[in-house]
Amino acid sequence: MNAESLKRKGYYAVLWLTSLLFFAPVAWIVMSSFKTRNDILAVPPKLIFSPTFDNYLDLLDRNTSFVLQFANSVVLSLSAVVIAVVVSFLAAFCFSRFKPKGTNFLMFILLSIRMLPAPAVILPVYLMYANFGWKDSHIALILFYAMFSIPFSVWILKGFLDGVSVRFDETGLVNGGSWLHVIFRVVLPQLKPGLIAAFIFNMIFVWNEFLFNFIVGGVSTQNIPYALAVGTYSDGGLNWTFIATLTTIYIIPPIVFIYLFQKYLLAGMTFGTVRGEV
Template sequence: MSRIREVAYYAGLWLIALIFFAPIAWIVMSSFKTRTDILAVPPKFLFSPTLENYEALFSRSEIFVQIGNSILLSLGAVIIAVVVSFLAAFCFSRFRPKGTDFLMFLLLSIRMLPGPAVILPVFLMYVGFGWKDSHLWLMLFYAMFSIPFSVWILKGFLDGVSTRFDETGRVNGGSWAHIIFKVVMPQVRPGLIAAFIFNLIFVWNEYLFNFIIGGVNTQNIPYALMVGTYADGGVAWTFIATMTSLYLVVPVVFIYLFQKYLLVGMTFGTVRGEV
């Protein structure tokens, strides 16, 4: 009886996973179809694959710029955010300045603001200071949005690291830089990776601010999907399917490689010892 229940349990899990994966599989399949096959009724599951859609996509000179912008903005913003967040979380965890709980609440509250609520003042500020359509300033904006959640994640991990490591390092003449980066940081590596992946997904998917405060020089893949949705008087289904399939590669690879750290990150370090 227990064996039947176990098989039914895993069969149910596989069924749920396949249901959630079906739309992604359909998009990837469509990227190898012709427009006629994509629009066929009933849908075609058996078809002759073609690479013409990918050839047409990479024949666009701007596509390499847009992919490069997505990679540059994502990696740059996330690296800045993780470094700043780690140092801030260390301060909150070890020194606990007055009002730490309120400051942590305030940080998370700022992160919960919806993008459309702040886009107008941000746009006016960027235009006024001449920061619009700049990789650096757009990168710093993404880093600012990524820092609050990262601080929460990393503080949970740092609270789980005993202060005895700090005390031992200080007694033996170690500097704070040595303690932070050589003693403590290796012990919270899962948290750093989790914060990196969460923020990478956010910046990789971001469209609104890139469209408003970015410009021709900073166009990313979501921007390309938006402007390329319609072509030749109709919906460009082949472009959408191909671009989306390419767009999924980076987050899928990172999530697959570091999936156990994402679980740890979602629990704010409470299961850190299981990694």
């Protein structure tokens, strides 16, 4: 075995070890969802046990709001992110192609919105929603999540648009196409990686959002993070079976999305800079 082969195997061993280290908490919570309460609290921890589905049945039987909360998470996330991606694409096209004065400063201001911690803006947002009667409204909450998702999406999509040559625009216009034709029929199909990356990044943000849903939302807009927060304690202690079961169900959609579209996430994290002009 030569040095190069040994070095490569050591490199992969470190990667596997790191991956398993980060995956261990996820594996533990999934395993715990199939354990009884006594098995979860056993010392030393039980790695070999008799799996049970009672925790999942109890979740559906006792938590009558679970289906509504899960549906809210899906509806709020998908609706807000779709709106954000559509608006962000049009804004990014303007910044990339027409380059209005102060574009760099405007992009900085947009990204600065995401730098603000949520507790810093929750009070004015709550007062605004309360005065306008928007509390406990799906539409109002969707628009808020969309607004908060737009800045990051604009940054991602502008990076991809800068990599698409303006010759495509010019060719479409010269051949009699309108700007709408150029935007949606010529340029948009080339932004599939950027659109998917923006969608998934913002989907994860909205999917995991708790504070605004808890303060600005209400009974009809409760999502899964809300359910985890209010259902953590039961019978004078932590309800580990509830936490493990609900968490296991909750992480499935993001894992599926990330697995299916993982190749686009790398491009999204580099804001499209891995692409040259095409």
